Amino acid sequence: MKIAMISEHASPLAALGGVDAGGQNVHVDALARGLARLGHEVDVYTRRDDPHLPERVPLEKGATVVHVPVGPDHPVPKDDLFPLMDDFADWVELDWARRGDPAVVHAHFWMSGLAALRAGRARGVPVVQTFHALGSVKRRFQGAADTSPTERVGLERRLARDVDLVIATCADEVAELERMHSGTDHVRVIPCGVDTVHFTPHGPTDTGPTGSTERPxxxxxxxxxxxxxxxxxxxxxxxxxxxxxxxxxxxxxxxxxxxxxxxxxxxxxxxxxxxxxxxxxxxxxxxxxxxxxxxxxxxxxxxxxxxxxxxxxxxxxxxxxxxxxxxxxxxxxxxxxxxxxxxxxxxxxxxxxxxxxxxxxxxxxxxxxxxxxxxxxxxxDWGVVTAQTERALLEVARRRDDGADTVDTTAAWLDAHAREFQDGMAS
Ligand code: UDP
Incomplete structure (x- = not known):
């Protein structure tokens, strides 16, 4: 199956530990490689944040990182990417038109979801959404320090309702989606994973970066x-x-x-x-x-x-x-x-x-x-998590093949999207 993934700010190729590069990068990298090893053809769309990045970079056999040339060709805080998402979606849509539509698009983070829905609606490609984080939680804990666009919470509620499947990573996220009144009938829990071959109890405790110690x-x-x-x-x-x-x-x-x-x-x-x-x-x-x-x-x-x-x-x-x-x-x-x-x-x-x-x-x-x-x-283990994800993606792609109409029309969605945008601005 041809699978598109969108991860607008979190590239599998990024160095980890910086302000905007952490678990999502690891997650997208592991899933893309894992799905490719199962025989799927995976394109991961992420923003080009360096002028030297080629458009397509192979991750491994069957998995490719595609750099989408929108916005400045240098890193910008992820919260500034929201206004670029329509252009991002249009570029992805053109790429699909050139290279063939995927059977399903799996979006990571809310802004990727917006791009996936826009491109997906235009090309009839079903959308699976993993939020990684929800704006309502961030706003609750960070209050005035939350730099997310004000529209985020309203748009996440809409996304949760309108995509074909939400993959929540834990039970607490499902509870939050319930609190948001976004409906949880098309939500499935699949956790994040870990590479249990790379991370093992036995092996060198080379403390090179941290120095060795006698202290606990x-x-x-x-x-x-x-x-x-x-x-x-x-x-x-x-x-x-x-x-x-x-x-x-x-x-x-x-x-x-x-x-x-x-x-x-x-x-x-x-x-x-x-x-x-x-x-x-x-x-x-x-x-x-x-x-x-x-x-x-x-x-x-x-x-x-x-x-x-x-x-x-x-x-x-x-x-x-x-x-x-x-x-x-x-x-x-x-x-x-x-x-x-x-x-x-x-x-x-x-x-x-x-x-x-x-x-x-x-x-x-x-x-x-x-x-x-x-x-x-x-x-x-990522093997377990990838198999669960594969099953979910296949089900969504098959539902579409069977002719099930799980989405409203582009015009209706965009209209509602615009209303939600106004609500977000008002609140
Ligand atoms: N990480 C790393 N080098 C660092 C700091 C973090 O490789 O210097 C990795 C860490 O091993 C983990 C990820 O970054 O895989 C952090 O993921 P987590 O979900 O815990 O946090 P997030 O960044 O998503 O909030």
């Missing part, structure tokens, strides 16, 4: 943005004497001094007197991550909120126990008291208790780590 080690991995709650873990360190915290992610190490969030975190570490036990590595190559996870006694994930969170899966696959916030995808990916401990978000004493429980009982840490690995292999 906690690890945080992720983009250096405030909502990841890295400061909560730094504050916890004050009540965990002799323990060190490695923070992997953010800009490259040589630019950490210029990064406002890195500077804020350093100031917190100074304030609570733990600066000598916090190691910030900056951005690390994804290939090096398994060894980094293995170097930790306990992995932490301390977000205020988290649409899914791939790092807890990577920790699990590497056989490490996790203490994390009881939010979003972690409610599905961490089995409390079996593979890790879930604690309320932004609760420093609860985080300290969770870490102590594991550091004081290394045997429990090993047991939970082994259980986490087993659960990662059976439930979350």
């Amino acid at each position: 080690r906690l690890l945080l991995v992720g983009r250096m943005v405030e909502r990841k709650g890295f400061d909560v873990a730094i504050r916890a360190l004050a009540d965990l004497p002799g323990v060190e915290l490695v923070i992997a992610g953010g800009p490259p190490v040589e630019s950490l001094d210029d990064d406002p969030e890195a500077r804020r975190l350093r100031a917190v570490a100074e304030e609570v007197g733990v600066a000598d036990r916090v190691i910030m590595t900056g951005q690390l190559a994804h290939e090096d991550m398994p060894a980094v996870y293995r170097s930790a006694d306990v992995v932490l994930a301390t977000p205020w909120y988290e649409p899914f969170g791939i790092t807890p899966l990577e920790a699990a696959a590497a056989g490490r126990p996790l203490v994390g916030s009881a939010v979003g995808g972690l409610l599905d990916s961490v089995a409390d008291g079996v593979t890790g401990r879930l604690v309320p978000p932004r609760d420093v004493p609860a985080l300290v208790r969770g870490v102590r429980e594991l550091l004081d009982d290394p045997e429990k840490g090993r047991r939970w780590g082994a259980a986490a690995r087993a659960r990662a292999v059976t439930h979350f």
Whole structure:
């Protein structure tokens, strides 16, 4: 089957750990490769953000990254891409007209969904949507700091109603879609995945990027943005004497001094007197991550909120126990008291208790780590997740082949889209 994927800001080819490059890039990369290995022909459309990028770059046999030349040919914050989405869609539509229509288009993130619907409506291609994150959640937690276009929440509600299938990544996302009154009759839960061959418990613990240590080690991995709650873990360190915290992610190490969030975190570490036990590595190559996870006694994930969170899966696959916030995808990916401990978000004493429980009982840490690995292999390996996704895409494509009319007309949708745009502007 010919499959189009749209991931407007998150390219499978991007370096990870920067402000706008994280789990979605990993997800799209793994799915595209996985579907290609199953024999499908996959084109991943993403924005060209570098003048030297060729239009088509092979990812592997059967999977290609297609660079869509809209907007400036340099990186821009993803929130600025909204006005470009109609041009993006028109370019994709032309590409399909030239090269043949896909059987289905799978959009990642809300703006990709808009482009997929526009191109899909024009060419009769059914649309599957994975949100990765919902604007209503972001607005709830970030309030005035949320830089998303004001239209986002209204448009996501419409998208959820109008696409042929929504793939939610966790039960919490389904609950949020219910709260949005977008209808959940065509929503299916398929989680994010992890490469359990790359991320394994056994192998080098080459701590090259982080330095070796005799101290018990906690690890945080992720983009250096405030909502990841890295400061909560730094504050916890004050009540965990002799323990060190490695923070992997953010800009490259040589630019950490210029990064406002890195500077804020350093100031917190100074304030609570733990600066000598916090190691910030900056951005690390994804290939090096398994060894980094293995170097930790306990992995932490301390977000205020988290649409899914791939790092807890990577920790699990590497056989490490996790203490994390009881939010979003972690409610599905961490089995409390079996593979890790879930604690309320932004609760420093609860985080300290969770870490102590594991550091004081290394045997429990090993047991939970082994259980986490087993659960990662059976439930979350990309092979399992890709097969579930393939089934969903095939069903949607087949429904269309059978002549089912699952979408309204282009004109009607665009009309409603315009009304929603007005509502968004008004609210
Ligand atoms: N990552 C990486 N290098 C870094 C920081 C992060 O390879 O320096 C990867 C990490 O291993 C994980 C992804 O970026 O695969 C982060 O995904 P997650 O879903 O946890 O967070 P998101 O970025 O989507 O909020």
